[in-house]
Every structure is written in structure tokens, then in C-alpha cells.
Amino acid sequence: MNPSRSEARRARILGIVLVIVCAGFVVAAIGSLLVFLLVGARLPWAAVLVFALVGLATLLTVGLVGWPLLATPPREAAAQDAFDAAVESQRRLLDDVRHELKTPIAIVRGHLELVDASDPADVDAVREIAIGELDRMTRLIGDIDLLASVEGERFTMDEVDIESLTQRVVDLVTVIPGHEWAVESTQRGIIHGDADRLLQAWLQLADNAAKHTPAGTAIELGSGVYAGAFHLWVRDHGPGIPPAARHRIFRRFDRGGRRRSAGGSGLGLAIVDAIAKGHGGSCTVTETPGGGATFTITIPLRSTLRLPAPVRAGEVVLQRKEIG
Structure with a gap:
């Protein structure tokens, strides 16, 4: 685990103090050596050994005492x-x-x-x-x-009905023209989260899928519990995301090699990732079987309140609404 910033700062300060103490002993040693040389006296090796041991003991004491003294309250x-x-x-x-x-x-x-x-x-x-x-x-x-x-973690955390959230997303994405929208699975239950932020993130993934896939292709979405975590996903059948780009497409302004002409600021996936992390989870992308990309928002089950079994929608296809 990487050290915290406060620990790194404490280590730097203690390191500077130890360097100063060590420099003081070096100056003292050089000064003593010059005195012996000027007076022509013989340098006793016992004194050198004692001086070295005192220096090492001093450095050790400063380190042991200084580390807790420089500690910042939690x-x-x-x-x-x-x-x-x-x-x-x-x-x-x-x-x-x-x-x-x-x-x-x-x-x-x-x-x-x-x-x-x-x-x-x-x-x-x-x-x-x-x-x-x-x-x-x-x-x-x-x-x-x-x-x-x-x-900035400006979230309004409350109970979120997953079935209602899924239905809300379905109602909104059906107005996006050019694609057939299908619901694969709907999870019934309540989790602790920000409903507006989760809706926003899910819609962003759906909008991305619509922009970057050929017209007429199907896009599936769903919610469920797998591997000890709650999942919201959007699955498309477009060109997909190259494996080399999957680790960086959630960075700001990184479009993963996709065209700028598709629109957007390049911040959409960064916003989705930040919302997922704000719920203690993450957003990942995997390859859709047969070609395409599957984006999944994962939220650990530790943040859930009640999770009954999911309801499968199977092959239910949502007819897209024509915009006149």
C-alpha cells in the first residue's frame, strides 16, 4: 500500500533533520581532526570509535523520537x-x-x-x-x-430502488433514435446511493453506446448481483474498445482513439468513473461476445440494504420511439 501524503511529508521532514544532525557530526569530526593536525598530537583511535558510536546513537535517537513527535493526528x-x-x-x-x-x-x-x-x-x-x-x-x-x-463528493445518499432506477433508464433511452434497446435483467431491491448520480452515469454509458455503434444495432442494458457486487451495465455490438485502450478511456479527455466527430467533451467516462468511485465501486469495460463493448458500473454489496432475487426480462425488446 502506498504511504499517505502526511506520512511522506513526515518522512521528508525527519530525513532533513537527520541530514542536519549528521552534517553537524561531520563538521565536528573535521574540526577535531584539524585541531589534532595543527598541534601535532596523535589521534587516539579509541576516541574516534567513541565519537562514531555517539554519532550513530544520536542519529538513532533522533529518528526514534522524531518520528512519533512529527506524527499528525489522524x-x-x-x-x-x-x-x-x-x-x-x-x-x-x-x-x-x-x-x-x-x-x-x-x-x-x-x-x-x-x-x-x-x-x-x-x-x-x-x-x-x-x-x-x-x-x-x-x-x-x-x-x-x-x-x-x-x-468533490457532492452526493445525496439515500435509499435507491433498483427496479425503479432501471425502469427510469429504460424510459429515457428509448427516445434515442437509431437503435433497438433491450433489457436483459432487472434487479429488485434497495441500495444506499445517490439515485440522480447513478441515473446520470448509466445514461452516459447508454449515450456513448448509441454514438459509437452502427445505426440499427441492438444495445442491451440491465442490473443484477454477481460476484458479491451490484452491477449496472450497457452492452453494445459496435467496434468495441481495443484492449490497449481500456485502461485509459476513463481518463479526462481520452477518447480511446475514437473520433471527435462523434461529439462530446471527452469527460463523459471520467464522470461515470467518478460517480462509481463515489459509491465505493468502479466502472470497467470488457469485450461483448461477438464484438462490441460492455460497460459495467460495479458497487460493492457492503453498501446495499436489501437485495431480493433479480427478475429476468429475457428477450423483451423495447421499441424505439421515432422523433418526428
Whole structure:
């Protein structure tokens, strides 16, 4: 297990103190040696041995006494670790945002510099490009605010009816055109969590599946309990995620090699992952048998309250609603 930030800080401080003490003994030894050389006296090796033993004993004492004295109270240490982690997270987010905003700004600036103001068609084309890039920046800012609130653990924890949550997701995804939506399994029961955040994460996975799979393909979703954990999943039959990219697609702005033209800010899966971790769980991606990707939000059973047996929906296919 990696040491906490407070322990690492304590080790650094103690290390500095030990270096200073050691440097003091080295200076004292050099000074004593110079005195013996100047007066022409013989250096007794017994004195050298005693001096070395005293130095080692002093360093050992400083280390043994200093380590507990430098210890931070558990509550303060936890608070400091959380603060340091938040600062580091915000720093990384700002670096990512700065990098991500460079592209739309450069695109808009380049087209504005080259636009022919006397050509109405050119002006209209540049206007559409600028509005599109500004819309993308607006979505990015909205997703950044959302990710910050999720990573800040702003959750409203309460009892969540899983059957109702599953049905709510089904009702919402059926309006996404171009796909046939099917429910594989519905878990009955109550867990402790944030219903709105779980709904948000599940819908994000469904939206991703719809964007990155061919039109007309089926997308399945479901809920259940497996291997001591509660699962929410979305399974598609598209191109899938290459194995080399599965460990990084949950990072901010990492699209795993997928096209930017599919839309989105590149923060969707990072938000899903943060919501899962906020419930003590995780989000993973595996290969769908026959091709495609299966995204699963896993929540440990230790956070559940009541979990009756699941109800299978089998081959029930939800007819998608046409948007007129």
C-alpha cells in the first residue's frame, strides 16, 4: 500500500533533520581532526570509535523520537491528505482544460483571420464553424463543472430502488433514435446511493453506446448481483474498445482513439468513473461476445440494504420511439 501524503511529508521532514544532525557530526569530526593536525598530537583511535558510536546513537535517537513527535493526528492527517489530493486534482484538471481549449480557439481564430468579408457564403461558413466550436467549449465548461462536483463528493445518499432506477433508464433511452434497446435483467431491491448520480452515469454509458455503434444495432442494458457486487451495465455490438485502450478511456479527455466527430467533451467516462468511485465501486469495460463493448458500473454489496432475487426480462425488446 502506498504511504499517505502526511506520512511522506513526515518522512521528508525527519530525513532533513537527520541530514542536519549528521552534517553537524561531520563538521565536528573535521574540526577535531584539524585541531589534532595543527598541534601535532596523535589521534587516539579509541576516541574516534567513541565519537562514531555517539554519532550513530544520536542519529538513532533522533529518528526514534522524531518520528512519533512529527506524527499528525489522524483527523488532521486525513484532512490534509484530502486537501492535497483535491489541489492535485484541480491542477491536473486545469492543465487538461488549458490543453483542450487550445484547439477550438485556434480553429476560430484561424478562420476569422482568413474570412473574406465581401463573400457572404464565406462569412456564413465561418459563422457556422465559430458557433460549432463555441458550442463545444460550452459543453466542455458544463462537463468540467459537473466533473468537479462529482469529484468533490457532492452526493445525496439515500435509499435507491433498483427496479425503479432501471425502469427510469429504460424510459429515457428509448427516445434515442437509431437503435433497438433491450433489457436483459432487472434487479429488485434497495441500495444506499445517490439515485440522480447513478441515473446520470448509466445514461452516459447508454449515450456513448448509441454514438459509437452502427445505426440499427441492438444495445442491451440491465442490473443484477454477481460476484458479491451490484452491477449496472450497457452492452453494445459496435467496434468495441481495443484492449490497449481500456485502461485509459476513463481518463479526462481520452477518447480511446475514437473520433471527435462523434461529439462530446471527452469527460463523459471520467464522470461515470467518478460517480462509481463515489459509491465505493468502479466502472470497467470488457469485450461483448461477438464484438462490441460492455460497460459495467460495479458497487460493492457492503453498501446495499436489501437485495431480493433479480427478475429476468429475457428477450423483451423495447421499441424505439421515432422523433418526428
